[in-house]
Amino acid sequence: DAKTTQPNSMESNEEEPVHLPCNHSTISGTDYIHWYRQLPSQGPEYVIHGLTSNVNNRMASLAIAEDRKSSTLILHRATLRDAAVYYCILRRANTGNQFYFGTGTSLTVIP
Amino acid sequence: DTEVTQTPKHLVMGMTNKKSLKCEQHMGHRAMYWYKQKAKKPPELMFVYSYEKLSINESVPSRFSPECPNSSLLNLHLHALQPEDSALYLCASSQDYGTGVTGANVLTFGAGSRLTVL
Numbered sequence: 001d002a003k004t005t006q007p008n009s010m011e012s013n014e015e016e017p018v019h020l021p022c023n024h025s026t027i028s029g030t031d032y033i034h035w036y037r038q039l040p041s042q043g044p045e046y047v048i049h050g051l052t053s054n055v056n057n058r059m060a061s062l063a064i065a066e067d068r069k070s071s072t073l074i075l076h077r078a079t080l081r082d083a084a085v086y087y088c089i090l091r092r093a094n095t096g097n098q099f100y101f102g103t104g105t106s107l108t109v110i111p
Numbered sequence: 112d113t114e115v116t117q118t119p120k121h122l123v124m125g126m127t128n129k130k131s132l133k134c135e136q137h138m139g140h141r142a143m144y145w146y147k148q149k150a151k152k153p154p155e156l157m158f159v160y161s162y163e164k165l166s167i168n169e170s171v172p173s174r175f176s177p178e179c180p181n182s183s184l185l186n187l188h189l190h191a192l193q194p195e196d197s198a199l200y201l202c203a204s205s206q207d208y209g210t211g212v213t214g215a216n217v218l219t220f221g222a223g224s225r226l227t228v229l
Contacts, residue, residue: 034217043115043201043220044154087153091216098167099144099218101153 004088004102011108012078020073020105022088027068032091034099035062035073037084044087044101047073083109115221117202123227126192132224134185134202142166142208143185144218145177146201154201160185161208192228199223 005023012018024033035047048055048062050071055062061074075082087104115136124130134143142161146154159167160179168177174196176188185202203218 036218041222043203043222044218045220046217049217085153098156098159100156104153 004090006086006088006102006105008103009106009108011110012075013110014080015077018075018078018082018107020075020086020088020107021070022072023070024088024090025069027090028092030092033062033064033068033071034089034091035060036087036089036101037082038087038104039081039084047086049091078107078109080109080111083107115202115204115219117200117221117224119224120222121225121227123229124189124192125229126194128192129188129190131189132187132200132202132226134187134221135183136204136219137183138204138206138219139182140204140206140219141182142205143179144203144205145185145187146203146220148199148201148223150198158187159208166208189226192226194228197226197228199225 032049032051034049036044037047038044048057048060050062050064054064063072085104085106087101089099089101091099118133122130144159145157147157148154156169157171158177163179163182174191178186201220201223203220205216205218207216
């Protein structure tokens with residue numbers, strides 16, 4: 001399985017943008033890039049996903065490098081409720097739908 | 112209904128007990144998953160069911176026995192567990208599973224069942 005590398009932790013001030021990086025240098029052409037987050041005492045929740053183009057939804061934006069070897073999850077205005085562990089996951093579409101979680105980034109939002 | 116419901120939320124059991132964890136979804140999803148999560152670690156995939164058939168078993172010890180009675184229900188039967196099996200057990204579902212699945216096939220997780228083995 002293709003691996004992802006994320007910083008262990010990051011901090012952000014409340015109401016400022018947050019850029020969470022993810023490296024996936026062994027990504028293959030059929031791998032989708034997914035982001036999930038896990039708030040304390042909850043199961044992971046879907047945030048966003050993409051294949052080649054940048055994506056926006058109500059929660060976040062996903063910026064994908066042209067060579068697809070890295071991506072960045074962008075939270076436009078961090079709130080205290082965004083404090084969570086953010087996981088970047090590659091999902092290989094042509095061999096099933098297994099999601100293997102990496103170590104993730106623990107985001108702390110400072111009031 | 113966009114939820115995955117897991118019961119019980121908390122379970123304490125002895126090493127000789129037999130217990131079960133239950134998971135239910137009513138989103139019409141055809142794939143269901145069990146994950147195990149130890150404290151401050153990422154979730155680890157255990158089992159995947161697709162159309163009520165076991166598709167993936169990630170070399171999980173036989174003291175964990177999954178069951179998918181129908182497309183909405185997923186059970187995890189527990190027997191002769193060890194203290195190191197104490198963890199948060201997460202259930203998830205997705206619309207489909209298998210080759211050719213589209214990128215829109217995201218996972219929906221339940222809140223988990225926290226298991227303590229004494």
